[in-house]
Amino acid sequence: MVKNDYELIDIVTGYQPAAVVTAGLETGVFDALENGPASLGALARSLRADEGALHALLESLVRLGMLRDESGRYSNTSYVSGRIAGGGPMASVIRKEALFSAAWQELSEVVKTGRPVMQPWSDRVSSDPKTARSFLDALDVLARATGPYLARLSELAPNKTVVDVGGGLGTYSAQLAMAGSRAILVDLPAVLEWAADVVGGIAGVTTQAADVFEHPSVGVEQESVDAVLVSHLLHDLKPNQGVELLRRARRATKPGGHVVVNDFAGDSGPGAFGPLFDLMMRVETGGAAHSLADLKDMIEEAGLIDVQRADFDEPLTVLVAQNPRGG
Ligand SMILES: C[S@@+](CC[C@H](N)C(=O)[O-])C[C@H]1O[C@@H](n2cnc3c(N)ncnc32)[C@H](O)[C@@H]1O
Incomplete structure (x- = not known):
């Protein structure tokens, strides 16, 4: 107060x-x-x-x-x-953060119009590759801190085949491979070229170029993998787009397999973290940091069941859900 x-x-x-x-x-x-x-x-x-x-x-x-x-x-x-x-x-x-602070000067306008300040990601990759790469470098740094938590989940490691959908430079793929799983890093072709700096030479990681909003099962064959990791993607999307992505992720998993969502919920802490992150997404991408309840609803609407929240401290919000057997 x-x-x-x-x-x-x-x-x-x-x-x-x-x-x-x-x-x-x-x-x-x-x-x-x-x-x-x-x-x-x-x-x-x-x-x-x-x-x-x-x-x-x-x-x-x-x-x-x-x-x-x-x-x-x-x-x-x-x-x-x-x-x-x-x-x-x-x-x-x-x-x-310096780049985003300039965009945040437009926050009042974003609140009035509901429109983001920054260009869509695919345009940023082609029109300003240096800044886009630098953004992914920052996410790589942050993912190195979160990766060990994800690698602790039995649904992701060891001995699992996991799609790291929109995995960026492949930080999580590398960490899951090091924990004894096989990771398939799926992202846009230009991003995968950069990812070679992080995952190149790691035996447990393969890459697959795909537009995951086009491919029916996020770049891999249907029912071919144990799990799909959807990390920091849902907050770039409207709820209906998020549900569609999760549906495609579900299709990629074998019956009984899992989809793991790693995100920051808009109603998470500590302090004002969740609402501020929500605003960040609205300024940056036109998405939103969905509330915990909305994330669960999106996951269930995609046909996944038994949604469980992993016991990690805020602001980490990791939800594990299952593809029904025979579903
Ligand atoms: C916010 S980053 C998240 C990176 C990583 N998953 C993490 O948690 O740090 C979003 C990623 O999704 C990828 N992406 C965005 N649109 C995509 C699409 N249509 N097909 C495949 N990948 C896409 C971007 O290239 C980027 O690597």
Whole structure:
């Protein structure tokens, strides 16, 4: 509950720390400090930056806990060194959020019209492949954290044949293969070329190019696999499109096989996470973060039964459902 002006001001200036972190990356501060601690003057010269503005940026980064200032010499914290600087994995997450923050400036318009700001994904892949690839790089980083949870599900590993539908760079496919399953990564042809960087050479992963909204059973033969993983796809879709995708996923599984949905429910926590993620989808794709009840309804409408929620902490929302035997 917001109780006073200071708390409100904290909320409405939330864009500032985000911009400071993005500037730390984009101006090259984090990378430069990997060469060792540096003074303001030395950094301003090497980065060709305005000394006064750079000083304000460095001091903000110190107060945000991302740099240290020891007697006028700045250095990266160990987190920044390990996860951001020098091409660290969180750099792609920072770039993704910077891209979206520009789109969020149009939020009022999105709320009025119900239309997203960004182009459809297939257009983004062809018109701006660099940014599209960078977006998938960020999802790869985030999926590396979730993958171990999915690999724990007996419906997905070990010794299962699993379709990773719209699997992006194939992070989950790689993790399921490492857990002893065979994964078939299905995605658009251009995306699969990029995925070779992640899954190329992993014996348990094969790739299959397909448009999963065209193919009747998400790119593989009907009743050919033990399970289909539908990860972070439903939130890009309207409920009727989601049901259709789930129906195609069900058709791919053997009778008694499973469809596993990994998503973020719009009514999940912690805090405002679910509703904010819902808005993100409306700004970005025109989809929505469906509520837990709506996700369950969509799964059942697709002809799947026995929907169970895996016991993982929020915001992870993982639902496991079965293709009826003889169904
Ligand atoms: C939000 S990403 C999710 C990636 C991954 N499943 C994850 O959980 O991180 C959506 C993925 O679906 C793929 N995709 C979108 N439309 C598709 C289509 N019509 N056919 C196949 N894949 C598609 C995109 O290329 C992208 O890799």
